Amino acid sequence: MPRRGGVAKKDGPESGEDSDEYRKRRDRNNQAVKRSRVKSKQKTQETVHRVNKLKEENTILEERVKTLTKELGFLKELFLAHASNSVDKSKFSDVDLQKLVEDTSTPGGSNT
Template identity: 65%
Template sequence: MAPKNKENTNLNKKKNTSCDEDGDSEDYRRRRDRNNQAVKRSRVKSKLKTQQTLERVNQLKTENELLEEKIKMLTKELGFLKDLFLAHAGSNQHTTPNLQDLDLNALLADDSKSNDQKIMKF
């Protein structure tokens, strides 16, 4: 155990003597200052990148919600057009389809509610 203690003591002496000299302590201080500045720049850059990522996530979430609403609206429109087509195909070629069988008011009410919700989100 004695040799290890001597080595530790020698290392401590070397550290103390190198910092005691004027030239070395100034050089050390300059290096520490540069390192501290680099750390500050790195932390600022990291915070900025995190903030930009969060903004992008929120933007994509909003865009996703709008696209989901558009899908719902187009799905309803497709269902309406299918019903209209089937009503027309099932009827005589020269007569108009019976639109009373289709619940237009309910479809239009659903569409207006979707539009109102979109407006409220903005």
């Protein structure tokens, strides 16, 4: 009886499924498939690990940005308070205080 969906077997002792050559090819193929699956699984695990590590790093960096943004706002307010109360206002004559206040409102320091 011929195999389904495959090529019909040739008659003879060397062409059957029980031949040594056929078994060796099947064994080699089975081993190759196992190696391929292990390699694929390992690559997937490494990718998942890298994604998780990058997510953690991103969270840490986002928190750092928030902290630095708050610190920048505080320092600008402190500077503006000091500049407006300074006895010697000529020190700050070159500073555009309005632009400095506007820059505080956007992350990155620019309104453009």
